[in-house]
Amino acid sequence: MFQVKRGDIGMHSVKINEYLMFFYSGRFPEHAEFDMRLGGGCYVIHRGNRAIVIDTFGLAGQGDWVKDYMVSNHDTKYFTVVNTHWHGDHVGGNSLYKNDPIVGHTLTRDIMRQFPDDPKMTTQPNLTFEGRMDLWIEDIKVELHEFKIHALGHLAVYIPQDKILLAADILEDPICIFNFEDMTPEVQLSEFERMMAMDIDCLLSSHCNLEVVKSGGYDKRFISNMVDYMRAMLKEGRSGDFKNKLAQDYITKALNNGLLTWWEPYKEVHEMNVEAVEKFYS
Numbered sequence: 378m379f380q381v382k383r384g385d386i387g388m389h390s391v392k393i394n395e396y397l398m399f400f401y402s403g404r405f406p407e408h409a410e411f412d413m414r415l416g417g418g419c420y421v422i423h424r425g426n427r428a429i430v431i432d433t434f435g436l437a438g439q440g441d442w443v444k445d446y447m448v449s450n451h452d453t454k455y456f457t458v459v460n461t462h463w464h465g466d467h468v469g470g471n472s473l474y475k476n477d478p479i480v481g482h483t484l485t486r487d488i489m490r491q492f493p494d495d496p497k498m499t500t501q502p503n504l505t506f507e508g509r510m511d512l513w514i515e516d517i518k519v520e521l522h523e524f525k526i527h528a529l530g531h532l533a534v535y536i537p538q539d540k541i542l543l544a545a546d547i548l549e550d551p552i553c554i555f556n557f558e559d560m561t562p563e564v565q566l567s568e569f570e571r572m573m574a575m576d577i578d579c580l581l582s583s584h585c586n587l588e589v590v591k592s593g594g595y596d597k598r599f600i601s602n603m604v605d606y607m608r609a610m611l612k613e614g615r616s617g618d619f620k621n622k623l624a625q626d627y628i629t630k631a632l633n634n635g636l637l638t639w640w641e642p643y644k645e646v647h648e649m650n651v652e653a654v655e656k657f658y659s
């Protein structure tokens with residue numbers, strides 16, 4: 378374990394294949410910023426001098442680091458941004474691309490506009506849609522799929538030629554963050570089923586284990602592990618013992634199989650999820 382000062386961003390770049398990069402910041406368990414304790418990342422699809430930047434980070438220096446890297450290492454001249462959802466750690470760097478197309482769900486734009494004083498929300502998507510949209514970067518098709526999970530207007534990015542799905546915050550290693558205020562568990566569980574039915578060989582997400590990304594990503598069991606955690610939490614949410622159980626108690630098998638990796642700052646996420654379930658039942 379090591380500590381970093383507030384402001385240190387510990388950026389990593391990972392080449393996933395000849396057109397796909399992952400940029401990652403964290404995980405620092407003692408960091409003052411929640412985002413840095415959890416660790417998080419964004420993806421870039423690039424071809425020639427063009428790039429699609431999928432999310433722009435949220436803390437000072439992170440988004441700039443990615444843009445500078447693409448310009449220096451890939452001579453990128455033309456950027457398009459895709460925002461997977463409106464949370465600050467995914468849209469905070471949008472101002473770096475204020476003269477470029479920024480694609481997002483209609484709700485992402487609408488929600489960001491409700492926070493005019495939040496510096497992370499100042500540059501909203503300028504090209505919006507609902508449901509499904511396709512982008513092309515030369516010969517690579519990039520499909521945007523709305524899923525009603527985690528945040529209103531959340532998008533997952535599917536690259537059909539390699540059957541890769543970038544799930545952003547829909548899936549996290551070791552546990553996802555519940556939001557039952559905007560979408561019911563039933564809706565979200567059926568959305569997970571829809572994702573499960575897609576033709577996917579490789580799943581990647583924003584808040585995950587860097588070593589897994591480096592070694593080729595996750596498979597569909599990443600989806601079923603999130604579903605199992607959500608179902609079990611909802612099932613036990615009314616029992617007296619609910620508050621005393623650890624996140625690890627719900628994902629023991631996946632941890633033992635090495636499909637998920639426990640990361641201590643996710644204790645905070647589990648506590649938030651316990652509250653979300655209690656609020657849902659209250």
Ligand SMILES: [Zn+2]
Nearest residue numbers: 462464528546
């Ligand atoms: Zn999020």
